[in-house]
Amino acid sequence: xxxxxxxxxxxxxxxxxxxxxxxxxxxxxxxxxxxxxxxxxxxxxxxxxxxxxxxxxxxxxxxxxxxxxxxxxxxxxxxxxxxxxxxxxxxxxxxxxxxxxxxxxxxxxxxxxxxxxxxxxxxxxxxxxxxxxxxxxxxxxxxxxxxxxxxxxxxxxxxxxxxxxxxxxxxxxxxxxxxxxxxxxxxxxxxxxxxxxxxxxxxxxxxxxxxxxxxxxxxxxxxxxxxxxxxxxxxxxxxxxxxxxxxxxxxxxxxxxxxxxxxxxxxxxxxxxxxxxxxxxxxxxxxxxxxxxxxxxxxxxxxxxxxxxxxxxxxxxxxxxxxxxxxxxxxxxxxxxxxxxxxxxxxxxxxxxxxxxxxxxxxxxxxxxxxxxxxxxxxxxxxxxxxxxxxxxxxxxxxxxxxxxxxxxxxxxxxxxxxxxxxxxxxxxxxxxxxxxxxxxxxxxxxxxxxxxxxxxxxxxxxxxxxxxxxxxxxxxxxxxxxxxxxxxxxxxxxxxxxxxxxxxxxxxxxxxxxxxxxxxxxxxxxxxxxxxxxxxxxxxxxxxxxxxxxx
Amino acid sequence: xxxxxxxxxxxxxxxxxxxxxxxxxxxxxxxxxxxxxxxxxxxxxxxxxxxxxxxxxxxxxxxxxxxxxxxxxxxxxxxxxxxxxxxxxxxxxxxxxxxxxxxxxxxxxxxxxxxxxxxxxxxxxxxxxxxxxxxxxxxxxxxxxxxxxxxxxxxxxxxxxxxxxxxxxx
Ligand code: HEM
Ligand code: SF4
Numbered sequence: 004x005x006x007x008x009x010x011x012x013x014x015x016x017x018x019x020x021x022x023x024x025x026x027x028x029x030x031x032x033x034x035x036x037x038x039x040x041x042x043x044x045x046x047x048x049x050x051x052x053x054x055x056x057x058x059x060x061x062x063x064x065x066x067x068x069x070x071x072x073x074x075x076x077x078x079x080x081x082x083x084x085x086x087x088x089x090x091x092x093x094x095x096x097x098x099x100x101x102x103x104x105x106x107x108x109x110x111x112x113x114x115x116x117x118x119x120x121x122x123x124x125x126x127x128x129x130x131x132x133x134x135x136x137x138x139x140x141x142x143x144x145x146x147x148x149x150x151x152x153x154x155x156x157x158x159x160x161x162x163x164x165x166x167x168x169x170x171x172x173x174x175x176x177x178x179x180x181x182x183x184x185x186x187x188x189x190x191x192x193x194x195x196x197x198x199x200x201x202x203x204x205x206x207x208x209x210x211x212x213x214x215x216x217x218x219x220x221x222x223x224x225x226x227x228x229x230x231x232x233x234x235x236x237x238x239x240x241x242x243x244x245x246x247x248x249x250x251x252x253x254x255x256x257x258x259x260x261x262x263x264x265x266x267x268x269x270x271x272x273x274x275x276x277x278x279x280x281x282x283x284x285x286x287x288x289x290x291x292x293x294x295x296x297x298x299x300x301x302x303x304x305x306x307x308x309x310x311x312x313x314x315x316x317x318x319x320x321x322x323x324x325x326x327x328x329x330x331x332x333x334x335x336x337x338x339x340x341x342x343x344x345x346x347x348x349x350x351x352x353x354x355x356x357x358x359x360x361x362x363x364x365x366x367x368x369x370x371x372x373x374x375x376x377x378x379x380x381x382x383x384x385x386x387x388x389x390x391x392x393x394x395x396x397x398x399x400x401x402x403x404x405x406x407x408x409x410x411x412x413x414x415x416x417x418x419x420x421x422x423x424x425x426x427x428x429x430x431x432x433x434x435x436x437x438x439x440x441x442x443x444x445x446x447x448x449x450x451x452x453x454x455x456x457x458x459x460x461x462x463x464x465x466x467x468x469x470x471x472x473x474x475x476x477x478x479x480x481x482x483x484x485x486x487x488x489x490x491x492x493x494x495x496x497x498x499x500x501x502x503x504x505x506x507x508x509x510x511x512x513x514x515x516x517x518x519x520x521x522x523x524x525x526x527x528x529x530x531x532x533x534x535x536x537x538x539x540x541x542x543x544x545x546x547x548x549x550x551x552x553x554x555x
Numbered sequence: 556x557x558x559x560x561x562x563x564x565x566x567x568x569x570x571x572x573x574x575x576x577x578x579x580x581x582x583x584x585x586x587x588x589x590x591x592x593x594x595x596x597x598x599x600x601x602x603x604x605x606x607x608x609x610x611x612x613x614x615x616x617x618x619x620x621x622x623x624x625x626x627x628x629x630x631x632x633x634x635x636x637x638x639x640x641x642x643x644x645x646x647x648x649x650x651x652x653x654x655x656x657x658x659x660x661x662x663x664x665x666x667x668x669x670x671x672x673x674x675x676x677x678x679x680x681x682x683x684x685x686x687x688x689x690x691x692x693x694x695x696x697x698x699x700x701x702x703x704x705x706x707x708x709x710x711x712x713x714x715x716x717x718x719x720x721x722x723x724x725x
Contacts, residue, residue, distance in 0.1 A: 008721070010705050010717065010721075013704060013705060014705055014706070017702060017703050018703075021672075021702050021703075025672065038670075042672060124642065124644075151718065154717070154718065155707060155708060155716075158676075158706060159707075159708050160675070160676040160677075160679035160680050160706065160708065160710055161644075161647045161648055161651055161676075161680055161708075161710075162644065162647070163644060163676050164641070164642050164644025165644055230716075238648050241644055241645060241647070241648050242645055242648050242649075276656060280709065281709045281714050281715050281716060282708070282709045285719070285722075288718045288719060288722050291718070291721060291722050292718075
């Protein structure tokens with residue numbers, strides 16, 4: 004894991020002091036509301052329904068146990084004993100007081116964390132595959148590049164005031180688990196014919212009001228040109244992105260307006276001036292960052308030890324958890340464990356301070372002191388020995404972390420919605436809970452198989468509803484909360500935007516509509532066919548007919 | 556005369572800025588004053604401006620085409636970039652382009668919605684003079700230079716990015 008040196012520490016400390024000063028000037032009236040707003044947003048501070056909301060970066064989802072303990076401490080001391088994981092590998096505190104935020108930031112800085120650029124019109128937290136470094140299908144460990152991008156984007160003097168927010172995601176594996184195609188820039192590791200490693204650069208993806216799948220602007224960017232190329236893309240966007248209408252200010256709109264070919268040509272032209280300049284990465288530079296991401300001292304272990312297979316055979320509940328909530332590891336005898344934050348009755352992605360402490364302890368005891376945050380809003384123990392899995396399962400169960408639903412219908416990605424967010428059209432949390440309750444029978448849930456269900460409380464799409472196999476969007480009808488359902492969206496290497504099935508539903512009718520959709524799937528699916536595959540094959544009509552059928 | 560910040564110090568300044576009024580008309584400029592004119596006015600009457608007794612400089616709006624000024628950069632006494640709102644970051648790219656692409660070496664001034672919290676970034680991308688917005692303390696703004704003592708990126712002030720300096724000094 005990356006460790007700060009003296010300079011990294013100093014920059015974060017100076018940032019905290021800068022923000023302390025800005026907050027004081029705001030409170031004393033020297034800075035107006037309009038002046039302070041962009042400055043506080045660049046430090047992750049929103050002002051929401053009940054209180055300010057502070058978003059803390061977890062760069063590319065990497066978290067050390069001591070950092071998670073600090074987050075627990077902050078949740079206890081400054082908040083209401085819990086926090087919320089977002090879809091972009093950040094964590095949010097919903098109840099801090101404005102005056103205490105500089106102190107929270109100072110405490111975070113002690114453990115090499117910050118809230119820099121977690122909001123506002125600047126380059127946001129860089130995200131990647133939560134299984135980076137341990138995944139079986141990895142081409143290249145993307146984490147050194149993620150850290151290089153993190154540093155490049157942190158307080159970049161030229162790009163502090165972009166037309167709109169800017170999100171970068173990196174994927175180093177065959178299957179794209181970082182949703183790179185719905186980011187402003189998606190970087191996908193590829194090899195060329197000569198066997199060299201580089202990035203495929205995708206630009207202009209994004210959700211929100213105008214969901215768009217990003218398009219390729221460069222098929223092969225040699226890795227050492229990464230930063231000069233990013234500078235070129237950002238400069239073109241900074242200069243030519245629209246600033247007159249915030250709904251048209253994302254880079255996706257610029258790319259569409261120019262056409263992807265013209266945009267790529269403009270970037271290329273800018274890049275020619277920057278290419279081979281001082282920001283070109285040398286092998287020694289990359290090696291310096293890669294040295295922080297070496298493998299821990301893994302034991303040489305047999306795969307599938309008897310302690311595991313015996314328990315698996317004896318206890319179906321354990322077998323179920325093992326199947327759903329653990330993932331293949333690149334080393335034999337190890338697996339990655341997903342701690343589900345999708346227990347029915349708990350807002351998706353919420354985690355208590357006690358759970359944080361417990362997970363931090365397990366990371367130390369069963370792993371190498373590291374955890375990961377998945378963009379699906381779950382927490383991951385990346386390196387667990389197979390012979391410890393049974394014990395980890397029991398511990399996780401006791402902490403409410405072991406709902407065996409990862410990747411299933413009730414593993415809902417969900418934004419905070421109307422309960423917390425002032426932009427919401429509708430509440431999301433109670434509706435997500437109603438769906439979870441309706442599908443609580445595990446046999447039924449397992450039979451339905453893998454289904455991504457994504458939920459946003461308004462068209463800003465924080466819950467990624469467009470790319471859920473089944474998506475829900477809160478809409479406002481004359482001041483009432485209604486819900487629109489989309490089908491056929493997907494993330495990953497074949498990202499597609501889902502289609503609306505028809506008129507929206509009242510809150511109480513959403514679970515029933517879900518049930519009808521699932522019944523159609525069960526009737527129509529071919530052997531072994533996943534929900535999304537059936538939807539693609541048979542189209543939306545059979546679902547529409549059932550859901551909107553008139554009663555006789 | 557007003558106070559501005561220039562090269563890290565408070566300095567007296569007598570440049571006037573020519574801006575269109577609400578009707579889009581430009582007021583007359585006395586022959587002997589030093590004036591910063593918008594790019595369009597400069598391009599419309601270069602020779603007339605140059606024939607005056609006072610000095611003439613040019614200011615750029617965020618969406619101005621730098622290329623149109625390229626041939627004059629070597630002789631202009633000053634180039635200013637206007638920030639109509641501090642959240643409009645286009646001027647930062649203009650600053651870098653002027654310094655790095657067009658090798659402009661003269662005074663580069665930031666004007667408009669400019670105040671202490673922006674100084675550090677503006678200085679890094681190449682600005683060396685700052686006309687602080689009315690109502691904001693000019694002397695207090697000097698502190699803006701020192702907000703950060705290091706930065707990660709290649710900038711006009713420190714072209715060698717931190718990652719290179721890190722590895723070289725190991
Ligand atoms: C409660 C405070 C929040 C507010 C006020 C807020 C506001 C917004 C707004 C206005 C957008 C649309 C931006 C655009 O389209 O340009 C947006 C997008 C987004 N938000 Fe949030 N959000 C909040 C919480 C969250 C949470 C909790 C998550 C994660 C669960 C999240 C994840 C995202 C993501 C991933 C997008 C990107 C969609 C895209 O690519 O356009 N946000 N947010
Ligand atoms: S999708 Fe809408 S309701 Fe949900 S968090 Fe984002 S802005 Fe708020």
